[in-house]
Amino acid sequence: MEFNYGIVQLKSTTKSHVFLIPDTKGYTLIDASYPNDGEKIIDELGKLKVDLKKIHSILITHSDWDHIGSLKYLYDHLNAKVYCSKTEYDNWMGKCHDYSFIPEKIKQELLELKKIMTPITKDMIGDFKVIKTPYKFHSHGMNMYQYRDVLFCGDMVQSVGKLVPIISKYNLDNKIYLQYLREFNITGIKTICPAHGPSVLATE
Numbered sequence: 180m181e182f183n184y185g186i187v188q189l190k191s192t193t194k195s196h197v198f199l200i201p202d203t204k205g206y207t208l209i210d211a212s213y214p215n216d217g218e219k220i221i222d223e224l225g226k227l228k229v230d231l232k233k234i235h236s237i238l239i240t241h242s243d244w245d246h247i248g249s250l251k252y253l254y255d256h257l258n259a260k261v262y263c264s265k266t267e268y269d270n271w272m273g274k275c276h277d278y279s280f281i282p283e284k285i286k287q288e289l290l291e292l293k294k295i296m297t298p299i300t301k302d303m304i305g306d307f308k309v310i311k312t313p314y315k316f317h318s319h320g321m322n323m324y325q326y327r328d329v330l331f332c333g334d335m336v337q338s339v340g341k342l343v344p345i346i347s348k349y350n351l352d353n354k355i356y357l358q359y360l361r362e363f364n365i366t367g368i369k370t371i372c373p374a375h376g377p378s379v380l381a382t383e
């Protein structure tokens with residue numbers, strides 16, 4: 180699926196989307212899907228005729244396993260720098276969810292990824308506006324990224340063709356979460372791209 184500005188929602192990552200954005204320096208990826216999707220992602224980028232050397236950044240919204248699962252593979256196959264929010268970095272794979280279902284080997288690999296992360300401390304990263312969500316919101320400190328009038332909102336909301344809140348059991352603090360949703364100002368945003376479900380126009 181292709182949006183304005185040549186943005187692509189990769190087809191190979193339907194359960195947790197990875198987005199490819201052509202920007203002024205080359206390409207940026209948003210998030211890294213579940214484990215074992217890396218090969219499919221690289222394959223799809225090849226089919227899209229993306230020069231892999233030009234992917235300079237991977238922006239991670241938060242450190243849930245469905246967003247960093249294939250990050251190691253992508254990091255090893257690309258020449259990209261990887262970024263996340265400072266609070267997410269400080270609480271890498273923190274106590275957001277019960278991860279007892281993840282095989283220990285995979286969990287250890289994902290924990291190790293902290294070493295390759297660069298925490299973002301500025302309001303802009305390249306062409307992207309960085310929008311921090313509150314501490315203990317959905318994850319510990321998820322970042323959303325805005326490119327022009329397109330918002331990559333991670334797990335702020337999910338989509339079922341229209342935007343719906345993330346169910347309460349996935350939120351560290353549902354009260355903070357719902358209040359943030361109510362107060363979030365979408366001025367200047369035309370398209371919202373959640374990690375889960377189809378993207379929607381901000382007016383819908």
Ligand SMILES: [Zn+2]
Pocket residue numbers: 195243245246334374375
């Ligand atoms: Zn998610």
